[in-house]
Amino acid sequence: MTHPSSSPVVGRSRALPIMDRLANLPWWLLIAALIGVVLLWSITTNESYQVIFERVREGFGTTIYVTLVAYALALILGLIIGLARVSANKVIYHLSTFYVEIMRGVPMLVLLYYIAFVVGPALVNAINTIGQAMLASNILPNIAASLANMAVRDLDFTARAIMALTLGYAAFLSEIFRAGIESIERGQMEAARSLGMTYWQAMRYVILPQAIQRVLPPLGNDFVAMLKDSSLVSVLGVRDITMLGKVYSTSTFRFFETYNVVAFLYLSMTIILSLGVRYIEKRMAVER
Numbered sequence: 001m002t003h004p005s006s007s008p009v010v011g012r013s014r015a016l017p018i019m020d021r022l023a024n025l026p027w028w029l030l031i032a033a034l035i036g037v038v039l040l041w042s043i044t045t046n047e048s049y050q051v052i053f054e055r056v057r058e059g060f061g062t063t064i065y066v067t068l069v070a071y072a073l074a075l076i077l078g079l080i081i082g083l084a085r086v087s088a089n090k091v092i093y094h095l096s097t098f099y100v101e102i103m104r105g106v107p108m109l110v111l112l113y114y115i116a117f118v119v120g121p122a123l124v125n126a127i128n129t130i131g132q133a134m135l136a137s138n139i140l141p142n143i144a145a146s147l148a149n150m151a152v153r154d155l156d157f158t159a160r161a162i163m164a165l166t167l168g169y170a171a172f173l174s175e176i177f178r179a180g181i182e183s184i185e186r187g188q189m190e191a192a193r194s195l196g197m198t199y200w201q202a203m204r205y206v207i208l209p210q211a212i213q214r215v216l217p218p219l220g221n222d223f224v225a226m227l228k229d230s231s232l233v234s235v236l237g238v239r240d241i242t243m244l245g246k247v248y249s250t251s252t253f254r255f256f257e258t259y260n261v262v263a264f265l266y267l268s269m270t271i272i273l274s275l276g277v278r279y280i281e282k283r284m285a286v287e288r
Helices: 008-024 027-045 047-085 090-105 108-136 141-148 157-182 186-194 199-236 241-252 255-287
Strands: none
Touching (some): 027 255, 047 157, 047 199, 047 241, 047 255, 090 157, 108 199, 157 199, 199 255, 241 255
């Protein structure tokens, strides 16, 4: 007689949980991790890769700095524009809509060039005019003299790159905030107003906390996107990871090894951020 535990049906039933676990494994992450391990092993054991890594990693801090500062400013500006996009004031609504449509319609690379070489000098000229007016009126002479004598070169390209990323991404983030605000039931605003709150009090204490909670995942996705788009600042000569990789590869003709290291650094940062965004999404799904 065959023992029940040795029957083919029981064997298949025991194998099913294992197959389910294998099917649910994040294979994309395992493959990416394997590629990362191979590249990391090459960096730690190959002298050429070590030299490249030492040269390129100097731009790591610049990449992080540009991304964090630009995204923080874009969040603030995007929230303001998002609130303007749901305003009942037609002038404010149309001005904010005009800004969003223009910024979303211009490629980020073109925007970088435009801000760096058109808006930047124009901004310095405006500051010079303000400084001269302050000197003529004898208002804060020391500060006025600094403003009047400010040169275009005093506005470095890192600041111009941050300005461009901020203005560009503020348009995208504003649409995320607008969608989040409009996803809250209208009855909540009406209930808050009936309790004696002003429009802005209701928006601040009732609508925005719920809206921000709902839009956290897409905000995280845009943060990852900005990290990747920060590589575009290399066209302005900003010494980020991409710029240093480009300089080293063109001087040594080691393009393959150099861009392997550059891709590895960006891939590591984006995967870590993507996993963080997915974790936030799961936590929020559980809380709901």
